[in-house]
Amino acid sequence: MYIEHLAVWDYRNFGRAELWPAQEGVTLLAGPNGSGKTNLLEAVGYAASLRSFRASPTASLVRAGCQQGLVSAAVRRDGRALQLEAEVLVSGRGRLRLNRQAVRRPEDFVGALLVTVFSPDDIELVKGGPQARRDYLDAMIVALSPKLALVAANLERALRQRNALLRSAGGVLRPGMEGVLDVWDDKVAEAGEALVTAREQLVMALVPEVEAAYRELGGREKVELHYERSWDGALLDALRTSRALDLRRGVTGAGPQRDELHFCLDGLVARMQASQGQQRSLALALRLGGHALVTRRQGTVPVLLLDDVFSELDGRRSAALAACLPPGQVLLTAAGAVPADLSVAAAAEVSAGSVFSSPPGGAHGPDGSEGVRDGS
């Protein structure tokens, strides 16, 4: 799958900008710090998931001083043309249109365009708290089987209700509460068992992919991934057993919301013992491994978005990445130099809220402006 054309209006620092990426291979978005390179990748990510991969609220995507903005992407997926349009409003998410038809439910829009994103913040996957790692798994589960989004949503709702009940009890189970708690235990257990099974299966499938990606990136250490549940046996039993403790704490202590995904490099805990460069390589391998798995399972290659990927890798690892980029469309940002042997299919110059990129075969720019570079 690939993006034929991206356009944004009143999005971040852009009044209006357009991009015609190369269908296959690397489209390099080059430009100084603060020019808007990451903003463009973020816009692509927004068209795919209706979220900012920088975890910014939708309102902050609207250009300062404006009330609304728009992201529009013309996509080719397995030969079919898809036209995606998503408004961003100061008040939050706006109207959605898919192939010029209004779409009411976000779940009917999300996933039409598939992307894999790597951003410098992804080092948090390795270094940060367990939530980032659980989110990494859950996002991939949804990309692989969209129906499981419902399971995750059900678990979240049941946990919210159970925790609210625990807190309102103030440590003492009043008459009638037990039955209600039983109901939420059942719901947490049902959704929780389904989600943890999906996560464990995913981790098993990911291990060889992440190992291969880490090696291709020039890493020599042995990579291990290990999923650890926060409970033993059946989740329903664990919830019943921990009920008294949960009541005292006002929060549910067992379930996928407390699980951990551990990474080791040569037997050392990556979060605490790996170097910064090793952590960054591992984070990138987690993304590229996931990308390979989604590609294989979905039979279509997601668009790969690489933000500032070369900025903290040493020369050997940068060269290894340049040599091992997977097939498909890659949008890559860089403020500085990129490895000499990186094969660039198209280049766009981003400069203070303007993009200079050429339409395929066309000699003029998006708005007839000067300074348009030939993309070949």
Ligand SMILES: Nc1ncnc2c1ncn2[C@@H]1O[C@H](COP(=O)(O)OP(=O)(O)OP(=O)(O)O)[C@@H](O)[C@H]1O
């Ligand atoms: N809602 C907004 N309205 C206007 N400008 C914005 C908005 N949000 C962010 N910006 C501006 O966008 C710019 C940052 O853009 P971006 O992060 O894409 O830069 P970049 O080219 O990726 O830079 P770097 O090389 O440092 O990563 C900043 O100058 C910021 O002030």
Ligand SMILES: [Mg+2]
């Ligand atoms: Mg940036």
